[in-house]
Structure formats: structure tokens, C-alpha cells
Amino acid sequence: MTSSEMIEFPSNGHSARGYLAVPDQPAPGVLVLQEWWGLVPQIKGVADRLADAGFVALAPDLFHGDLAGHDEMDKAGELMNTLPPDRAARDMSGAITALLERPEVTGASVGVVGFCMGGLLCLMITAGEGDRVKAAAPFYGAPLGDGAPDWSNLSAKVRGHFAETDDFFGPEPVKALEAELNAMGKDVAFTIYPGTGHAFANEENPLGTHDAAAAAAAWEATLDLFRSEL
Secondary structure, eight states, X not given: OOEEEEEEEEETTEEEEEEEEEOSSOEEEEEEEOOTTOSOHHHHHHHHHHHHTTOEEEEEOTTTTOOOOTTOHHHHHHHHHTSOHHHHHHHHHHHHXXXXXXXXXXXXXXXXXXXXXXXXXXXXXXXXXGGGEEEEEEESOOOOSTTOOOGXXXXXXXXXXXXXXXXXXXXXXXXXXXXXXXXXXXXXXXXEEEEEETTTTOTTOTTSOOOHHHHHHHHHHHHHHHHHHO
């Protein structure tokens, strides 16, 4: 049986909260990063699915309690655009520390999975945390153009999942980033799923783009990545 609860954890002199899902056996840790809707039940469900698959999953509440409904895209965009980058980095780093310090978590590094905004943040924190992150799976989100992190400390194996039709994170700049990172010697591969749109893996279908087959393939690939690396 898995268990779940909201927990508080230190965040560089502050306090943050997150949703923790734990399997019944000691297991590797995985950080789960939200879409721009906030820490909604669907993201908690991702953590639950990871726990069911044998991982300790922690989804930090990066918006500190704020949420946006699927009919509130303007609010979601405002929440994302006003998220303080330093606070987000602090909370994500604190969540990794919280995972690694839990008695249920095995290993000295974690995996990271993130969706949309969380996909971008997944790559940002993976680059910033060095060998504390061993595997990363960004879904349809990446730092493209201005604001890219220093990639020199990126040591994780990265397997990303992107849509063919995506006004936010188009396939051309995504593949250009993949080529840039490969040229730096990084183990990065981004899969573009034909016929899909942004948020294709969100089963609540907020944008009308849910693709069950692509979502299942991307999820299985993510579990395979974490099983092989963590």
C-alpha cells in the first residue's frame, strides 16, 4: 500500500510545502514539478502513480497555495509569469534535500519529472543541482532562448517528451536545444510525438489535446528511465 500526505520542508531559511507519496518499500526519490495550474489533484495523481510504480515522489507547491482552473488560463499565465525564479529554485532544491533526507528514500540522487512550466523547471533544476539529479524527464517544456541555465553542471540522463504542434515549446527550438546539449557531451534525447499538442499527457484534457497512446508511451519511457538510472 502506498501512502500520501502534505508535508512541510525547509527551503533555504524559509518553509515550503509539498505533496508526498510513498510506496510500502524503501525506494528512490523523484521530484514532480507542476504545470501552470498549480499543485492540483492531477499533479498529486502523478506522484501517486510514481509511488504505485515504486518511487517516493514529492511535488512541491511552487505557487504556495495558489491554483488556477482549466477555464482560467489568464490566471494560470499570471501565476507562472509572476513566480519568483529564486523562490522556485529554492523550493525545488529544498524538496530534493527533503527527499534525500527521508528514511524511505534510497540512493544519493533523485529523478525529476515536470510538465509544461514544470518541464522547463525540470531542466533548470537538473542543470543547477549537478549530481544530486541523476535522471530527468521534462514533458513539453524547456528553457529556450533567453534565460537558459548554465548547462556545464548537467550530469543527469535526460529523456524529454514534446508535442509536434506546440505554440509554447515548438519542435524546432526543442531539437536545436537537444543538438546543443549533445554537442556539449550531455546525454540528452528529446522525443517529438507526431500528431500531438501541448499537454498531451494530461488526462484531464485541459487544452483538448490529450493523447492516450502518446501519454502511455511517454509515461512508460519515464518509468524505464527512472528504473534504470535511480
